[in-house]
Amino acid sequence: MDLDLLSAAVAAEGFMPEDEGRALARAALDAPDGPILEVGSYLGKSTLYLAAAARARGGKVVTVDHHRGSEEHQVGWEYHEPGLVDPAVGLIDTLPGFRRTIAAARAEDVVVAVVARAEEFAALWSAPLAFLFLDGSHTDESAQRDLGSWAPHLAVGGILAIHDVFPDPADGGQAPYRIYRQALDTGEFTEIPGQGSLRLLRRDRFAPEDA
Known part of the structure; x- marks a missing residue:
């Protein structure tokens, strides 16, 4: 993979631990042929990990984010940063911080940024995905919406990656864990080795009603 992009990803501002970011990049690199898509990009740290894989694959990473921040970024919440208002x-x-991150890493040639709500963009998307990374807002409502709107676009053999999956509520919010369990419970996915709070699921089939 592109070592400069990996180094830029490690140095970028954000919440992706290095071991999980590198695991994300490796999983995207090993995914079957097809588009890589990220839901929730914040300031672009995880995007750079995916960009390193995309460049090595000779493709691109599409990232969708409304760039108005998740609930935890709003005034009075734990991760609020006044400088982002x-x-x-x-x-x-x-969005300005995201664009600076991508430009500074010289990744604009492999990153296609879409400014929209994920479910609205999903309604316009038609190509089967090879790799889908869900890391948007961590409320139950939004996590369910992201899974419901984007998982149907993942091709058989494609990889679903979900970040911040914590089985123990003491370690973090439970919405990503619940959609991870929901995906597994469909019987459509098989879990493959992840890293830390990053879970990786391979799509084996579609449920009969979705086929």
């Missing part, structure tokens, strides 16, 4: 509108805006 656009004073003109009084709302979080992570």
Whole structure:
């Protein structure tokens, strides 16, 4: 993979531990042919890990984020950063920081950034995905929405990656864990080795009603 992009990913601001980021990149590199798509990019740290794989594959990574921040980024919440608030509108805006991250890493040739709500973009998407990374807002409602709108686009043989999966509530929020369990319980996926809170599931088939 592109070592410069991996180094840039390690140095970038964000919440992806290095061991999980490298595991994410390896899984994307080993996925079958087809598009790589990320739901939830924040300031672009995980995007760079995926970009390192995409460049090695001779492809691109598509990332979709509304860039208004997740619940935990809003005023009064744990991960709020006042510097990310656009004073003109009084709302979080992570897009300028995301663009700086991607440009500084010279990854604009492999990153296709879509500014939209994930479920709205999913309704417009038609190509089968080789790799799907879910790392958006961690409320139950939004996590369920991301899984429900994007998992149907994942091809047989494709990889579903879910971040921040913590079986023990003491370690973190439970919404990603619940969609991870939900995906497994469909019988459509087989778990393959992940890393830390990063879970990786390979799609083996579609349920009969979705075939």
